Amino acid sequence: HIQFxxxxxxxxxxxxxxxxxxxxxxKFPKLDISRxxxxxxxxxxxxxxxxxxxxxxxxxxxxxxxxxxxxxxxxFDVINKFKLEDIISIDETSVSTSLxxxxxxxxLGDRCIKKTxxxxxxxxxxxxxxxxxxKCIASELYQNGAVNAERFNEFLNNICSKVKGKLFVLDxxxxxxxxxxxxxxxxxxxxxxxxxxxxxxxxSIEQFFNQMKHYIKLDKPTTFTALDGSVKxxxxxxxxxxxxxxxxxxxxxxxYKNKLNNKKYTKRRTLKIYKN
Numbered sequence: 001h002i003q004f005x006x007x008x009x010x011x012x013x014x015x016x017x018x019x020x021x022x023x024x025x026x027k028f029p030k031l032d033i034s035r036x037x038x039x040x041x042x043x044x045x046x047x048x049x050x051x052x053x054x055x056x057x058x059x060x061x062x063x064x065x066x067x068x069x070x071x072x073x074x075x076f077d078v079i080n081k082f083k084l085e086d087i088i089s090i091d092e093t094s095v096s097t098s099l100x101x102x103x104x105x106x107x108l109g110d111r112c113i114k115k116t117x118x119x120x121x122x123x124x125x126x127x128x129x130x131x132x133x134x135k136c137i138a139s140e141l142y143q144n145g146a147v148n149a150e151r152f153n154e155f156l157n158n159i160c161s162k163v164k165g166k167l168f169v170l171d172x173x174x175x176x177x178x179x180x181x182x183x184x185x186x187x188x189x190x191x192x193x194x195x196x197x198x199x200x201x202x203x204s205i206e207q208f209f210n211q212m213k214h215y216i217k218l219d220k221p222t223t224f225t226a227l228d229g230s231v232k233x234x235x236x237x238x239x240x241x242x243x244x245x246x247x248x249x250x251x252x253x254x255x256y257k258n259k260l261n262n263k264k265y266t267k268r269r270t271l272k273i274y275k276n
Contacts, residue, residue, distance in 0.1 A: 001028050002041065002274050009047055046268055061197045071196040076251075078193045082167045084247045088137070088159070089169045089205040090130040092147040097121050097227055099216050118222050125224065127231065128155050131205050133247040136235045141228050149175040153184055160188035167191045171203050204250035211238055 004027055008020060021038055024031065033041075059066060079087070098121040106112040126147045129139040138159050142151065152175050156168075168185050170176040172194055185192045195202040215234035221227040 001031055044269055044272055057198055075196050079251050084133045087167045087169060088130055088132050089203055091171060091203055091205045092126055092128045093209050094124045095127050096124045097222050099213060101217050120223060130159055131208055133244050134240050135243060141231055143224050149178050153180055156184050160184055160190055164189040169193055169203055171195050172197055202250055204246040207246040
């Protein structure tokens with residue numbers, strides 16, 4: 001029955017415990033185990049409950065049939081020609097004074113409600129950043145309007161005027177595909193590669209955004225001025241080793257896998273030997 005439990009969870013990772021228990025009783029009529037013991041068996045086999053991550057991989061992209069393996073191969077063929085320290089990742093994101101943690105504590109039976117009287121919580125601001133595997137090399141927060149092609153190219157121009165021979169990694173956003181954008185990078189003696197569609201992790205700055213927004217949530221800024229200061233202080237809190245790990249995770253698969261395999265999980269349990 002242990003193997004049956006593991007196989008069922010492998011095929012149906014989101015199955016509810018009561019349904020799993022019913023399947024178990026149907027498969028093994030003479031077996032009578034409680035919900036608690038079933039939970040213990042699952043945990044003892046190092047299977048834990050976690051927040052689900054949803055990933056979307058459609059067969060077509062903008063009306064054309066995709067060859068995902070070929071797309072990934074072409075992307076990494078370009079990436080592998082450059083050292084990690086010669087790669088620059090750029091992207092935009094939105095930030096607001098409503099950034100807050102989604103979980104809080106309240107007394108039993110009470111809802112956890114966060115009240116606000118500030119209308120600025122409904123405003124969103126555009127932020128564009130560029131990072132390498134050591135630090136954030138440029139950032140710009142706009143109080144009004146989104147990051148359009150003109151703003152992006154101005155930001156890009158400022159970076160390209162200071163570097164040469166670097167590979168710029170951009171996602172497939174429309175403003176990144178402008179000919180003017182390509183020309184700025186090419187004429188400055190740098191190179192450009194677009195990430196594969198529906199693979200956000202291939203742009204290492206996405207990991208940076210997650211960590212930066214975590215620190216912003218801790219600051220709880222309530223005005224644009226406070227948010228601007230929080231963005232800057234949050235960037236300062238991110239360590240050089242974090243930047244290095246963003247790029248390893250995105251572009252050095254083998255190293256990341258080996259690092260993950262060698263990682264020691266303190267909560268991993270020694271497997272038990274069950275009687276037949």
